[in-house]
Amino acid sequence: MPRASTTSDAFNAVAEPRRRDILNYLALQERSVNEIVDSLSMEQPSVSKHLRVLKDVGLVNVRRDGRNMFYRTNADAIRPLHEWASTFERFWRHQLNQIKNLAERKANEQQPNSPTNFKPRSKNDFDRDKN
Amino acid sequence: MPRASTTSDAFNAVAEPRRRDILNYLALQERSVNEIVDSLSMEQPSVSKHLRVLKDVGLVNVRRDGRNMFYRTNADAIRPLHEWASTFERFWRHQLNQIKNLAERKANEQQPNSPTNFKPRSKNDFDRDKN
DNA sequence: TTGACATATTCCCATATGGGAATATATTGA
DNA sequence: TCAATATATTCCCATATGGGAATATGTCAA
Numbered sequence: 424m425p426r427a428s429t430t431s432d433a434f435n436a437v438a439e440p441r442r443r444d445i446l447n448y449l450a451l452q453e454r455s456v457n458e459i460v461d462s463l464s465m466e467q468p469s470v471s472k473h474l475r476v477l478k479d480v481g482l483v484n485v486r487r488d489g490r491n492m493f494y495r496t497n498a499d500a501i502r503p504l505h506e507w508a509s510t511f512e513r514f515w516r517h518q519l520n521q522i523k524n525l526a527e528r529k530a531n532e533q534q535p536n537s538p539t540n541f542k543p544r545s546k547n548d549f550d551r552d553k554n
Numbered sequence: 555m556p557r558a559s560t561t562s563d564a565f566n567a568v569a570e571p572r573r574r575d576i577l578n579y580l581a582l583q584e585r586s587v588n589e590i591v592d593s594l595s596m597e598q599p600s601v602s603k604h605l606r607v608l609k610d611v612g613l614v615n616v617r618r619d620g621r622n623m624f625y626r627t628n629a630d631a632i633r634p635l636h637e638w639a640s641t642f643e644r645f646w647r648h649q650l651n652q653i654k655n656l657a658e659r660k661a662n663e664q665q666p667n668s669p670t671n672f673k674p675r676s677k678n679d680f681d682r683d684k685n
Numbered sequence: 686t687t688g689a690c691a692t693a694t695t696c697c698c699a700t701a702t703g704g705g706a707a708t709a710t711a712t713t714g715a
Numbered sequence: 716t717c718a719a720t721a722t723a724t725t726c727c728c729a730t731a732t733g734g735g736a737a738t739a740t741g742t743c744a745a
Contacts, residue, residue: 424733425700426557427570438569439558439703443638450645456722469704471723490712490721498645505643507574508636514581514629555703556730570733587692600734602693621691621742 430479433504437482441465442473446496449483453495561610564635568613572596573604577627580614584626 429435437443444463448454456474460467474494477483481500486493560566568574575594579585587605591598605625608614612631617624 424698424735426560426702426732428701429557429703434571434574435569438566440565441703443565447641450642457720466705467722468706468724472703475723487712492722496642496645497649498642499649501639501642502646505636505639508632508639510578511581511627511629511632512636514627515633518628518630555705555728557702557732559731560733572733588690597735598692599694599736603733606693618742623692 429476433480433482433500436476436480437501437504439473439476441469442477442482445470445473445477446482446501449494449496450498453486453493455491455493457491459494560607564611564613564631567607567611568632568635570604570607572600573608573613576601576604576608577613577632580625580627581629584617584624586622586624588622590625 427435429439437446441463445459448459448462454462456467456470459465459470459474463470465473474483474485478485478494482497483494484497486495558566560570568577572594576590579590579593585593587598587601590596590601590605594601605614605616609616609625613628614625615628617626
């Protein structure tokens with residue numbers, strides 16, 4: 424079995440760095456294909472192909488105006504990604520607190536009664552108490 | 555040029571759904587390979603290979619204990635993903651407000667003075683005022 | 686040392702990829 | 716109708732993929 428198709432979901436579509444560049448660029452304002460080509464210094468067929476992938480997974484919307492196609496990021500399609508990543512927010516917060524607490528404990532072992540590193544109990548002790 | 559390697563960054567590593575499953579599972583608690591195999595109903599070699607990818611991009615940490623290898627999600631490595639997605643938060647908020655405002659406007663056109671859909675100005679009018 | 690258990694690696698393969706180059710399609714204005 | 720412009724598609728190709736099956740490596744316990 425090969426890798427899942429780039430058009431299978433937002434996760435796969437967004438794995439390609441140039442597609443993230445395009446999404447960043449199209450978030451603020453709709454743009455024609457040629458504007459993307461010029462601004463991001465990519466080949467036109469390459470841009471068209473990336474836009475096709477992004478459109479297939481709903482990450483961009485298109486509008487025709489004469490000869491031009493105006494693309495724009497559909498930010499809402501990025502939400503699943505954001506929500507999945509948010510799931511881990513409490514864990515990296517936890518990790519940061521552990522590191523912080525370790526450093527404080529180390530500091531207090533060095534100079535138990537030094538006024539510079541004395542620290543009363545604070546909300547960080549939430550993490551110190553468990554494990 | 556083929557697709558960028560799965561081990562090239564967190565974005566590519568996380569594009570594979572089973573790897574996301576593994577990261578979810580290992581976020582709360584470290585687990586041996588066999589625990590992953592049993593809990594997620596995957597083949598052992600498959601799990602080992604996915605773990606290799608996740609380890610290569612720093613998404614998991616490992617610890618050996620006798621015959622067992624205990625893996626755990628390194629949540630911090632997911633932050634770049636979260637931060638990139640967060641960039642778009644204000645855009646999807648904006649889009650939602652536009653839709654909401656449109657609906658409200660439509661409702662008020664239907665029954666201009668109906669008490670059920672009357673709505674005083676609120677913070678949503680932030681979006682109505684521009685464009 | 687040997688056997689059992691835990692995990693990792695290797696080999697095979699069908700498949701989708703992204704870039705480059707060339708070409709096709711669509712739309713406008715004359 | 717035709718030339719110019721804008722965009723999309725096609726073809727070619729080297730390459731990494733993930734699963735399955737088989738096997739290798741590592742560690743313990745007796």
